[in-house]
Each structure stands twice: as C-alpha cells, then as structure tokens.
Amino acid sequence: MRNNPATIASAVFTYGFVGLMAFLSVFPFIWMVLGATNSSIDIIKGRLMPGEALATNIANFFTLVNVPLVFWNSAKVTIFATVLTLAVSSLAGYGFEIFRSRRRENLYRAMLLTLMIPFAALMIPLFIMMGKMGLINTHIAVVLPTIGSAFIVFYFRQSTKAFPSELRDAAKVDGLKEWQIFLYIYVPVMRSTYAAAFIIVFMTAWNNYLWPLIVLQSNETKTITLVISSLASAYYPDYGVVMVGTFLATLPTLTVFFFMQRQFVQGMLGSVK
Amino acid sequence: MTELQLSDVRKSYGGFEVIKGVDLDIKSGEFVVFVGPSGCGKSTLLRMIAGLEEITSGDLTIDDVLMNDVDPSKRGIAMVFQSYALYPHMTVRENMGFALRFAGVPKAEIEKRVGEAANILELGPLLDRKPKQLSGGQRQRVAIGRAIVRHPKIFLFDEPLSNLDAELRVHMRIEIARLHKQLAATIIYVTHDQVEAMTLADKIVVMRGGVVEQVGSPLDLYDDPANQFVAGFIGSPKMNFLKGVIEAGDGGECYARLPEYGGVKIPVGLKGAAPGTPVTIGIRPEHFKEEGSVSLDLTIDMLEHLGGETFAYARHGNGELVVIETKNGRGLKSGDRITARFDPACALVFDEGGKRLR
Numbered sequence: 001m002r003n004n005p006a007t008i009a010s011a012v013f014t015y016g017f018v019g020l021m022a023f024l025s026v027f028p029f030i031w032m033v034l035g036a037t038n039s040s041i042d043i044i045k046g047r048l049m050p051g052e053a054l055a056t057n058i059a060n061f062f063t064l065v066n067v068p069l070v071f072w073n074s075a076k077v078t079i080f081a082t083v084l085t086l087a088v089s090s091l092a093g094y095g096f097e098i099f100r101s102r103r104r105e106n107l108y109r110a111m112l113l114t115l116m117i118p119f120a121a122l123m124i125p126l127f128i129m130m131g132k133m134g135l136i137n138t139h140i141a142v143v144l145p146t147i148g149s150a151f152i153v154f155y156f157r158q159s160t161k162a163f164p165s166e167l168r169d170a171a172k173v174d175g176l177k178e179w180q181i182f183l184y185i186y187v188p189v190m191r192s193t194y195a196a197a198f199i200i201v202f203m204t205a206w207n208n209y210l211w212p213l214i215v216l217q218s219n220e221t222k223t224i225t226l227v228i229s230s231l232a233s234a235y236y237p238d239y240g241v242v243m244v245g246t247f248l249a250t251l252p253t254l255t256v257f258f259f260m261q262r263q264f265v266q267g268m269l270g271s272v273k
Numbered sequence: 274m275t276e277l278q279l280s281d282v283r284k285s286y287g288g289f290e291v292i293k294g295v296d297l298d299i300k301s302g303e304f305v306v307f308v309g310p311s312g313c314g315k316s317t318l319l320r321m322i323a324g325l326e327e328i329t330s331g332d333l334t335i336d337d338v339l340m341n342d343v344d345p346s347k348r349g350i351a352m353v354f355q356s357y358a359l360y361p362h363m364t365v366r367e368n369m370g371f372a373l374r375f376a377g378v379p380k381a382e383i384e385k386r387v388g389e390a391a392n393i394l395e396l397g398p399l400l401d402r403k404p405k406q407l408s409g410g411q412r413q414r415v416a417i418g419r420a421i422v423r424h425p426k427i428f429l430f431d432e433p434l435s436n437l438d439a440e441l442r443v444h445m446r447i448e449i450a451r452l453h454k455q456l457a458a459t460i461i462y463v464t465h466d467q468v469e470a471m472t473l474a475d476k477i478v479v480m481r482g483g484v485v486e487q488v489g490s491p492l493d494l495y496d497d498p499a500n501q502f503v504a505g506f507i508g509s510p511k512m513n514f515l516k517g518v519i520e521a522g523d524g525g526e527c528y529a530r531l532p533e534y535g536g537v538k539i540p541v542g543l544k545g546a547a548p549g550t551p552v553t554i555g556i557r558p559e560h561f562k563e564e565g566s567v568s569l570d571l572t573i574d575m576l577e578h579l580g581g582e583t584f585a586y587a588r589h590g591n592g593e594l595v596v597i598e599t600k601n602g603r604g605l606k607s608g609d610r611i612t613a614r615f616d617p618a619c620a621l622v623f624d625e626g627g628k629r630l631r
C-alpha cells in the first residue's frame with residue numbers, strides 16, 4: 001500500500017506543488033533580507049549571496065529617514081485604524097445578525113455592494129470630502145475612511161451565526177443590558193474572531209499605501225510605506241537602503257502574525273465550538 | 274397560594290398566532306410540567322414567562338404583580354437552558370456568581386451562595402474549571418447551580434436533560450426531584466419525555482397547537498383524560514383507539530358496537546348519547562386481561578419482550594393494529610392467534626371530535 005506507485009506519484013505532485021508555492025511566497029522575502037546586506041550595485045547585478053554592506057545600509061537608512069517619526073506615524077495610524085475598525089465593524093456585524101429586519105437586511109446588502117466599488121473610484125470624492133473637513137495632511141483623514149470596513153462587518157456577521165442565542169438569553173435572565181451582553185459575553189466568547197480580524201486589519205492598515213499617499217503630503221505626517229516608496233523612486237535609488245527599510249517595515253506585521261497565528265487559524269475556523 | 278397566573282395569554286409572530294389564549298394557575302411550590310408534540314408552543318410559553326419573548330396580549334402575574342413588561346432579571350425567575358448556555362470564558366464559580374455580581378450583591382455573599390449551591394450539587398472540586406473541561410452531566414449541574422444561587426421564586430427548565438445519555442438522564446431526573454423537595458421551589462419544566470413528566474410533575478399541562486388541552490396530576494391525566502388527544506399522548510405504548518357506533522339495547526341500555534371488529538358490543542354507561550353516534554373506544558394496552566366480557570380475536574404481528582412484561586403488537590382481521598401488554602407473554606410468538614379480553618369498565622368513549630363522552 002505504502003509503495004503503491006500512484007500514492008508515490010500523488011505525494012511527489014503534492015509536495016512539489018506545495019514546495020513551489022512556498023518558494024514563490026518566501027523568495028521575495030529572502031531576496032529582501034539578502035539585499036539588505038548588499039550594496040545597490042550588487043543588488044542590480046542580481047547577487048543572491050549575503051554581502052558586507054549591511055552596516056552601511058542601516059547607517060544610510062537612518063541618516064536619510066527620520067526613523068522614529070516615520071514609525072511613530074505608521075504606528076499611530078495603524079493602532080487607531082485597527083481599534084476603531086474592530087469596534088465599529090464587529091458591532092455592526094453583530095447587530096446585523098442578531099437584530100434582523102427586512103430594512104436592515106437591505107442595508108446590509110447595500111453595504112456588501114460597496115465591496116465591488118474599486119477604491120480608485122472613491123479616491124477623488126473622498127479627497128474632496130476630507131478637504132472640505134479640513135483634514136488633508138492629517139492622520140484622521142487616513143483612518144476615517146477605513147473604519148467602516150464592509151469586509152470585516154461581513155466577517156463578523158458570518159462568525160456571529162455560530163454565537164449561541166441561548167447565551168444571550170441566559171445573559172438577559174442574569175440581568176445584562178444589550179450593551180453589556182455585547183461587551184461582557186460576545187467580545188470574550190468571540191476573541192479568536194477578533195484575533196483573526198485584528199491581523200487582517202492591522203496588516204491592511206500598516207501596509208496601506210494609496211490613500212495615505214494622497215492625503216499625507218508633508219514629511220512630518222508620512223508613514224513608513226510612503227517613505228520607502230519615495231526612497232525607491234528617487235533619481236538614484238539606493239536599493240540596499242530600500243531593502244533595509246522594507247525589512248524593518250515588515251517586522252511589526254511579522255511579529256503580530258507570529259504571536260497570534262494560533263488564534264488567527266482558530267478565528268478562521270470559527271470562534272464557537 | 275397562587276404564585277404565577279396566566280390569563281388569556283397569547284403570542285403572535287407577524288400575524289401568525291402560536292399561543293392561542295392560555296389560562297393557567299401555578300401554586301407556590303408546585304412542580305409543573307409542560308408536555309405536547311413538537312412545535313406546540315411549550316418553549317414559547319416558557320420564554321414568555323421568563324420575559325425572553327414578548328407577550329402579545331393577556332396578563333402574566335407573579336405574586337399578583339403584573340409582569341408583562343418587567344425585565345427578565347426582575348421577575349424572580351431563573352432559567353436552565355437545553356444547551357446549558359454556560360458562559361464559556363468563565364469558570365464554574367464565575368458562571369454561578371455572574372448574575373449576583375451584576376445585581377450588586379456583596380462579594381462575601383456571592384461566595385457564600387456559590388458555596389451553598391456547589392454543596393447541594395456536589396460541584397465543589399469543579400469550581401475553578403471552565404465549562405469546556407466538564408462532562409455533559411456536570412455542565413447541566415452547573416447550569417442548575419447558576420439558577421440556584423439567585424434564590425429565584427420560580428425555576429424554569431426547557432428540556433434540560435435532552436442532551437444527556439439515558440443513564441445520566443435518569444440520574445439527573447432523580448436529582449431534580451430531590452432539589453425540588455430540598456428547595457421547596459416552584460418549578461416549571463418543559464419536556465418531551467413521558468417518564469420525566471409522569472415522575473416529576475405535581476401537575477402536567479398538556480398542550481397542542483398553542484392551546485392547553487388539559488391540566489391535572491399525572492395519574493388524573495392517565496386515568497381520566499378529557500379528550501382523545503390527551504388519552505393518546507399520555508401513556509406509552511399509546512392507548513388503542515377502536516372505531517365504533519352507539520346503539521341502544523333491547524332493555525334500553527346503551528352500548529358501543531364495533532362493526533369493524535366483528536360487531537363486538539361494549540356496554541357503556543353513557544347518558545344522552547343518541548343511537549347512531551359514531552364514537553371511538555379507547556383502551557390501554559395494560560387493560561387487556563385473561564378475563565373480561567369483551568373479546569377481540571387477533572393475530573400477533575410483533576413482540577417486544579421487556580423482561581417483566583411483553584408488548585404484543587397484534588392485528589385484527591380488518592388490518593387494524595392493537596397493542597397489548599401482558600405479564601405472561603414469554604411463550605407467545607409472531608403469527609399466534611389470541612383472544613384478547615378486557616373489562617368494558619376500563620374503556621373510555623370519545624366522540625368524533627375527540628371529546629370524552631361520559
């Protein structure tokens with residue numbers, strides 16, 4: 001049975017395919033790490049070995065970029081976006097699932113339709129709105145449009161389907177008001193759903209590029225993604241420095257994922273068992 | 274002393290009425306069981322008492338106070354759910370103390386009450402576990418414990434044992450009966466299980482289609498059902514129903530003739546039933562005896578030997594199935610022809626609409 005040729009062939013195929021996929025996703029990362037140790041010229045030449053330019057690259061990165069400020073800007077935007085998105089979207093998803101009515105169902109469908117509108121189409125109207133509110137070049141303008149995330153609302157509504165209605169009943173008999181049921185029962189019970197949503201929202205916010213590019217115009221407000229891209233599109237870009245920047249920029253998301261991957265997988269499978 | 278009263282209580286979901294005018298008095302300390310077929314509105318009625326479901330019309334009073342619009346936590350009730358509904362993120366101790374914490378009961382008092390309940394239910398060693406780490410029976414006990422600590426006037430149970438295996442169910446049933454005695458509490462209990470209903474209840478409420486068909490003690494319902502539905506619902510195996518027609522004898526006495534069973538005549542002491550009235554004769558399986566003035570010729574179809582007694586599923590020549598319970602059925606086998614007898618005094622008579630004729 002174990003040496004059956006068909007079994008072997010299928011194992012070879014499976015591992016080959018998985019291996020290829022893993023390589024495709026890991027290669028850019030390896031290239032980035034190697035690139036950070038090489039000089040710009042070597043990178044352009046396509047050198048794929050560890051080099052000796054790491055210290056120089058780091059030093060150059062820190063002179064070219066106000067690192068603490070840029071990271072602080074990114075962190076601020078990301079933390080606000082994440083906390084607000086989770087709060088607003090989980091409340092909305094919970095509400096849509098628990099308090100159903102025909103009107104709300106229509107509202108929900110309309111909201112899902114917005115998923116189909118590409119951001120490029122919203123950019124200009126949004127920019128004008130932010131302009132009218134005097135928020136251009138502020139971090140509020142970066143965060144505001146992202147917090148009502150249709151996708152996260154959808155994700156929470158789907159997950160809420162597994163939340164037992166008898167828990168709500170028990171809580172009501174125990175004397176909890178609706179907001180208390182949400183806060184003291186729903187949130188802790190659904191914590192792996194929150195963890196999975198947290199990772200998604202955190203990464204999206206941290207990596208967000210297009211919208212910040214439009215609303216953030218001064219060097220004091222720019223986030224790490226913007227700064228790295230401006231380094232890469234300079235007249236004589238130093239790719240070694242860019243690689244150092246990219247590497248540092250991936251560290252937070254990497255850390256978050258590393259510490260939360262168990263909850264992330266659990267959240268994707270459903271919070272309530 | 275009346276503790277809980279329902280008067281003409283109704284419930285509609287968007288124009289569709291599921292509880293159609295229920296009147297019920299429950300006395301303090303009574304163990305009341307709601308039974309009825311699936312979908313008849315038992316849970317809905319219980320949830321209306323709990324305050325989890327709005328009352329469309331009618332009055333619910335507890336201790337003579339109108340409760341229709343009172344918050345569930347202020348009705349003096351506690352509820353035990355079918356799925357237990359324990360908070361999964363809290364320990365047993367926290368689960369039990371949660372309602373009290375919310376009601377602002379001092380910490381020491383909470384500790385004391387949780388301790389008491391844990392003692393009663395033998396939950397002591399489990400207090401610091403999460404619900405995940407408990408067996409089904411233990412979870413059930415915690416759910417009951419959570420109700421006990423609140424010192425409610427009325428306990429509400431919605432099919433609390435239906436998720437347990439047969440053995441545990443018997444154990445918990447006895448446990449609940451013991452609790453009822455120990456706490457002298459009023460209990461309203463919904464179940465599908467005949468045995469639970471018969472053994473636990475002081476008073477059974479039989480429901481069908483959102484209406485109360487009959488209220489009475491278990492044995493009253495068994496011996497003296499108000500209609501064919503209750504007669505058929507209470508008792509297992511079911512009461513046998515035989516079609517017949519009222520006729521008057523030569524001496525003016527009244528009897529029911531069963532034309533489909535070879536014209537057997539059953540004397541029935543009915544007042545004022547007109548000859549020619551179609552009726553249904555009800556006779557319980559255990560009322561078939563060796564002796565009896567009425568006899569039916571039957572062929573055994575199938576046998577269930579329970580050890581002590583035997584249920585014989587036998588057919589009459591007309592194809593109708595009759596269930597007979599007998600103490601000495603070990604010698605019987607399928608295909609045997611038997612003559613089943615019963616005493617006409619045991620027979621109940623129902624009219625075409627199912628109403629009991631007396």
Ligand SMILES: Nc1ncnc2c1ncn2[C@@H]1O[C@H](COP(=O)(O)OP(=O)(O)OP(=O)(O)O)[C@@H](O)[C@H]1O
Pocket residue numbers: 286291309310311312313314315316317318465
């Ligand atoms: N939220 C609701 N909306 C509409 N109809 C409902 C709702 N809840 C219950 N019903 C209907 O009310 C009727 C009674 O339901 P209920 O749950 O009380 O039955 P039950 O007697 O408890 O049944 P079971 O023994 O299966 O638990 C059913 O016909 C059901 O379809």
Ligand SMILES: [Mg+2]
Pocket residue numbers: 315316317
């Ligand atoms: Mg039910």
